[in-house]
Amino acid sequence: MAFPPFAVTVDLVVFTIRDDQLCVLTIERGEAPFAGCQALPGGFVLPDEDLAAAAARELAEETGVGKDAEIERVHLEQLGTYGDPTRDPRMRTVSVAYLAFAAQLSEPVAGTDATAAQWMPVATALTTSLAFDHGQILVDGLERARAKLEYTTLAATFCRDEFTIADLRHVYELVWDVTIDPRNFHRKVLASEGFVEPTGEHTSQARGRPAQLFTLGEATQLHPPIRR
């Protein structure tokens, strides 16, 4: 049975928070097309590899997120598939985009096929011309991320294992690009059954009154949601 052959790739929109900014992982392409251009990390799916496995592999390659416990603190979900016949001048390619949320990872970043990889502020990335249709993929990923914060507990994946309500609020503020009343936010988070679990410990360093530390609770969905 004959069928039209396609190349299938995965591309990653990996978000993290660094230096008080929402950042996305980008690489500088080493080869044509778009050599020297910024792009989302990604690569071909191997002949016997599941799509999600390919995404996880690429993520590990580009970020150094290894086997460790690190990988468990990363959220990875399918974002969408992009298959415009003209998206890659070389051949007919279909790209399955994945969206990842990560807490600040070990600094190292070095791709295999990429010249360099870096965390680029999303605000910058949105005004940068990215390779292929990666600009659109980024926009879609950002919108998905914003929506997910409303009704899931995924904001916590941007934080370290133990975090304060303020840390969590900061995630919302950066991703949504809004300011949130600390008092109302505090109330809502605690009201959301299973969102956070107090550890009993408190922060000690920074200015102001020490804050209680929490870990992520059992819930994955927020009831009620936290609206934009």
Place this chain on the structure above:
Amino acid sequence: MAFPPFAVTVDLVVFTIRDDQLCVLTIERGEAPFAGCQALPGGFVLPDEDLAAAAARELAEETGVGKDAEIERVHLEQLGTYGDPTRDPRMRTVSVAYLAFAAQLSEPVAGTDATAAQWMPVATALTTSLAFDHGQILVDGLERARAKLEYTTLAATFCRDEFTIADLRHVYELVWDVTIDPRNFHRKVLASEGFVEPTGEHTSQARGRPAQLFTLGEATQLHPPIRR
């Protein structure tokens, strides 16, 4: 440049409401593998065809949803991509699933490559063993459909061009499999800015007080949403 060749297909989860039931379009496969088995309609993406175009083409082929105004009353969105290496015993296949909502269409249904096509009640389909991973695709499609009714105006795409609030409520009840208080639902729909637009006309046939007719308003998102 060498790359692993994949077959790329689109599969469709097409929902409609018939005989007071939520139904999904299925075909009986004519060829191996899974010959004689129920499956979702779908097919290969052509070499120079966009994914969404392939989905629209397959939809037209299977349902007879032609060029007419009909096609404009159908909602089609990408659902997700399924690429387990073992999903198709013949070859490495990646399937991009699309989700469609349609009002009751012209009865005719006749695929090109399929033996037969029919509207199967979703309740039945969920307990039927479908070909490939189509069972999972259906489950995912149903969940997406249910979620979409909450915060979009897509329920109206299950209705004819002009519909009553009760028609709309019926869609929610069938898709969510719940009963909804007519009075509160009525209030919420009218409160949702831009959801429906009165035509000024009324129904005349059925029992009970004639109901006002509406068309879909400008909005695509519901503010506030209608919760499950």
Place this chain on the structure above:
DNA sequence: GTGACAATCGTCAACTTGACGATAAAGCCA
């Protein structure tokens, strides 16, 4: 100690929601 700062607790009016009573406008039927 004093002030700055951020966490946390309270208060309140405006709004939303679910439950359900009441009324309206048709057809049906004797």
Place this chain on the structure above:
DNA sequence: TGGCTTTATCGTCAAGTTGACGATTGTCAC
């Protein structure tokens, strides 16, 4: 014609939620 049934539509009310913002509480820098 006058009930009776049926469904649409309007109202009411208590309970819960939300946003705005005042008040209090630990800590640190000085």
